[in-house]
Amino acid sequence: MRKNPKVIYGVERFFKEEIFKKYKGKRVALLCNQASVDYNFTPVFILFKKQFKGDFKLIFSPQHGLFSEKQANMIFSEDEIEPITQTPVISLYGKRLKPEKEHLDEVDIVFVDLQDVGCRVYTYIWTLYLLMEACEENGKKVVIFDRPNPIGAQIEGPLLEPKYFSFVGMDTLPLRHGLTIGEIANLFKKRKFKNLDLEVIKMKGYKKNFLYPETGRSWVFPSPNIPTWETALVYPGQVLLEGTNLSEGRGTTNPFLIFGAPYLELKNLFTLFKKIFSPAKDGFILRPVVFEPTFDKWKGEKCYGFQFHIVNYHKFKPVKTALLIIKTIKENFESFKFIEGPYEFEERKKPIEILIGNSKILKWLEGKDEIDLDFYLYYNLKNYEEEIEGCKFY
Structure with a gap:
């Protein structure tokens, strides 16, 4: 029962x-x-x-x-x-x-x-x-x-x-x-x-x-492609990979929890990520993996990448994490690209533009501007937080 x-x-x-x-x-x-x-x-x-x-x-x-x-x-x-x-x-x-x-x-x-x-x-x-x-x-x-x-x-x-x-x-x-x-x-x-x-x-x-x-x-x-609630937890960040030539894990049994591409070199990237992220501070571990998508980007090709293992659900910040991952890969691998559309009925703007939807962060990703990333991800949301207070039930 x-x-x-x-x-x-x-x-x-x-x-x-x-x-x-x-x-x-x-x-x-x-x-x-x-x-x-x-x-x-x-x-x-x-x-x-x-x-x-x-x-x-x-x-x-x-x-x-x-x-x-x-x-x-x-x-x-x-x-x-x-x-x-x-x-x-x-x-x-x-x-x-x-x-x-x-x-x-x-x-x-x-x-x-x-x-x-x-x-x-x-x-x-x-x-x-x-x-x-x-x-x-x-x-x-x-x-x-x-x-x-x-x-x-x-x-x-x-x-x-x-x-x-x-x-x-x-x-x-x-x-x-x-x-x-x-x-x-x-x-x-x-x-x-x-x-x-x-x-x-x-x-x-x-x-x-x-x-x-x-x-x-x-x-x-x-x-x-949201088979588990943990997938939903990483999704707000990992969905940004849909605007890149990185596989976000579609065509595998772990969509959004794994990512990679044939052009990534695991040894150096593993070292870079260890300098940027720590389980105690960020609430997750990146484990090196190799996978072959059965459909979508890089179908049938061997991709080198990582799987997320979330060790502290409340500390984990999916959006900030994904942006730092994309920025690191872009700065270290010439084969990385932001892909062209159409994407979800948008013909003119690039997918990454409508996914991120913020000109300051887009310029930062392109290396055209230095910003306080936390400001755009957390600190300037006070007006939004005040607005939604009156819409909440719980």
């Missing part, structure tokens, strides 16, 4: 406390994917079909598809029929990025149950943003089922500058934003969608500083 969970998710309260009864008779849609499950691993779309029956009209799916089967960067998913409940699935990552009027005309309320990973460039929050925009335009209510931020309430910059807005950042956020998906919806409403009818069904038992293991919940991968 499974024990009661330490943290009860918004969607579980919705059914257990019979909150759903006040929505009976309404036509509903659900933005979710395969990680949207309850404590017994029942998909939320099955729970919706059971309670709302014929009034459950549509499922909206984010990047990677309803079952997270698609890979990243403009690998589109198609509209389909969900095989268990036979509910139409409308893809919001393909020929459209937001619901169309004809979809919203079918429903009164759109519910959202998505597991975010706490990073600005993870596209689920921007699918939510566009959904909120469409629902405000069409007079539809949005109800968010809150879930944990798996990497906690810690914040790391840099803050995104408007000139770098894209589908991996449509509003000003730091790379590690420190909010749950319900809190970020609150922030979007406050900034952009003041007339939207928004409700957030909060969690019970959740504390803002929890890292995912402290919730007592099992991890269900929210996208194909």
Whole structure:
């Protein structure tokens, strides 16, 4: 027999406390994917079909598809029929990025149950943003089922500058934003969608500083390359490697936890990293590895690199760590390059530009400017921290 969970998710309260009864008779849609499950691993779309029956009209799916089967960067998913409940699935990552009027005309309320990973460039929050925009335009209510931020309430910059807005950042956020998906919806409403009818069904038992293991919940991968919560922890930094010709570990069984390239020379790099990082100060160890990706960058080629082993989750700073890794490799290996796009629907700017989204740090990476890195990653976030206080639940 499974024990009661330490943290009860918004969607579980919705059914257990019979909150759903006040929505009976309404036509509903659900933005979710395969990680949207309850404590017994029942998909939320099955729970919706059971309670709302014929009034459950549509499922909206984010990047990677309803079952997270698609890979990243403009690998589109198609509209389909969900095989268990036979509910139409409308893809919001393909020929459209937001619901169309004809979809919203079918429903009164759109519910959202998505597991975010706490990073600005993870596209689920921007699918939510566009959904909120469409629902405000069409007079539809949005109800968010809150879930944990798996990497906690810690914040790391840099803050995104408007000139770098894209589908991996449509509003000003730091790379590690420190909010749950319900809190970020609150922030979007406050900034952009003041007339939207928004409700957030909060969690019970959740504390803002929890890292995912402290919730007592099992991890269900929210996208194909976030197989573990530790992957989510390194992701806000290691995702920056997508803007380089370094492999971020896609095509291996440890995406984002390993990185490398055929042109790296391990002996000297190992020595350099030992001078820059220490387990006691930085909370991680880099172990030298050799790997061959089965797809994506350097497919089938032997890559020399490192694997992250996190020894102190609270000390580990993923963004600062990744920036120092990229800077060190750029300064020591002529074969290192920032790659060209297109990347997440951006045709003109380089991927690294929209991923970092901050001109000062980009100049620092290019060796054109000396900066206090900590200032742009931590110290200048006071206004953001003050702004989000009023959006928090926990």
